[in-house]
């Protein structure tokens with residue numbers, strides 16, 4: 001592979017806390033190795049429109065603690081077309097970008113992969129999403145922050161649930177996966193956790209809640225993953241009310257889970273993956289995603305990322321069930 005003189009970086013798909021720490025690590029590692037950096041604004045849309053900036057050590061000062069992404073993010077339908085990618089490649093040539101680092105989810109890597117196949121641009125993906133639903137890494141950047149924000153909310157809701165003897169259904173994010181729900185449910189001592197990976201049995205849920213009442217429990221928290229196959233939290237809560245008569249409240253945490261200052265774990269993960277991405281590219285490695293498994297930085301071929309599904313920890317499901325009796 002030809003020598004890398006300039007790297008382009010972009011953030012794409014949903015934003016996640018820690019993306020800025022990752023951008024900082026990429027810029028500073030690249031400059032440390034004498035490589036120049038172009039920041040691409042609003043993901044692939046910026047690549048198509050030529051919305052790019054020169055980045056230096058100072059341009060990433062004072063961002064490690066900030067949520068969101070200073071490069072902004074966007075979804076681009078145009079980039080899914082060959083014409084869109086041809087425009088993007090014109091700007092890559094114009095800026096003399098030798099390789100790209102894309103921070104985002106599997107959609108982002110699919111786009112990058114197309115660009116590689118059509119124009120040979122070396123690319124590396126970094127997992128940035130609060131959902132943690134990406135194969136090839138134990139944790140994604142932003143996940144730790146998101147679960148801690150959601151957990152704080154659950155703790156607060158429990159206070160009011162206990163005061164009013166109510167059942168609260170708390171809906172958390174996670175697209176089609178239950179990682180956030182499971183971790184938040186276990187850490188928050190939820191009475192039940194509903195995730196899309198397992199079939200929700202509403203009768204069993206009602207039994208759990210009724211049993212709780214019988215032994216003197218007057219409030220309960222049910223965590224619902226947004227992608228649960230039984231329906232959204234309002235639908236499930238109403239089914240429970242129809243069968244048990246229990247009064248309920250629903251809280252949908254929504255986008256507050258995506259904002260705020262990243263936790264130490266997210267900042268450290270983001271920094272490690274950012275540094276490694278640059279050093280792998282310099283060493284001639286590309287078309288992989290950089291992740292961390294069992295504390296080791298690892299690479300996984302991009303096609304593997306979308307052809308494999310990351311499984312939730314079924315031991316944690318069992319633990320949650322036993323501890324919620």
Ligand code: ADP
Nearest residue numbers: 013014075076079080104105106107108110111
């Ligand atoms: P994420 O990266 O979080 O999965 P998206 O699925 O929204 O987020 O993808 C981000 C962007 O990546 C899209 O807006 C689009 O520009 C690009 N992209 C997604 N899927 C493809 C694809 N199959 N081919 C080309 N580009 C894609």
